[in-house]
Amino acid sequence: MKIALINYSFTPLMSAISTRLNESGHQFITATATGNGCNSPHNVVDLKIGNRIDRAVHNALGWLSDTHGMHSTRVTASLLDRIIALNPDVVHLVGSNNAFLNIPFMAYVMMRCKMPVVLSLTEDTIPGTGHNALIKRGKFRRKTIESTFRAWDLLHIVCDSKHTAECAILNGLDGHPTYIISNDDTSKAAEQYVTLYDNIK
Secondary structure: OEEEEEEOOOOHHHHHHHHHHHHOOOEEEEEEOOOOOOOOOOEEEEEEOOOHHHHHHHHHHHHHHOOOOOOOHHHHHHHHHHHHHHOOOEEEEOOOOOOOOOHHHHHHHHHHOOOOEEEEEOHHHOOOOOOOOOOOOHHHHHHHHHHHHHHOOOEEEEEOOHHHHHHHHHOOOOOOOEEEOOOOOHHHHHHHHHHHHHHHO
């Protein structure tokens, strides 16, 4: 089994998941904006997502027009080209507060490739929420997020609590298999994630 782990940086949860995958003899790909991945013989490759300027432009556009997670098409396309070439069994967006990816574009490509995606959420990282913006476009943002997630097949949502799952549903992320995996104990969470990957690949 080969898993692609995507996040802003290499977090303790990613470390625990990669360790568990390594122990099970599985391969994994890490993709981070900061480029600080994992050195392991089972890590197929470390991918760097864009650069500091890309992220600054993405954040500036999102702050101006209330469209966080809807920019960086070039950066997202470049990442997806590399991931598709590596052909993982599952793609895991470990942190969904991705101020460096175009989520609607990513959903479109993942659907076209029929690639299962795991999306991890906390209350603060539900797509389309929690951002300040100069120009408020809540209706547009919500409509875009809802239509993106409504159409996204092979998407599996993992929430860190029942409360987060309820908030996700209220923000248009319903209609997908949803699981509760607490991040309090990263070793236990990693084991549950690896079981989930195995079930959906």
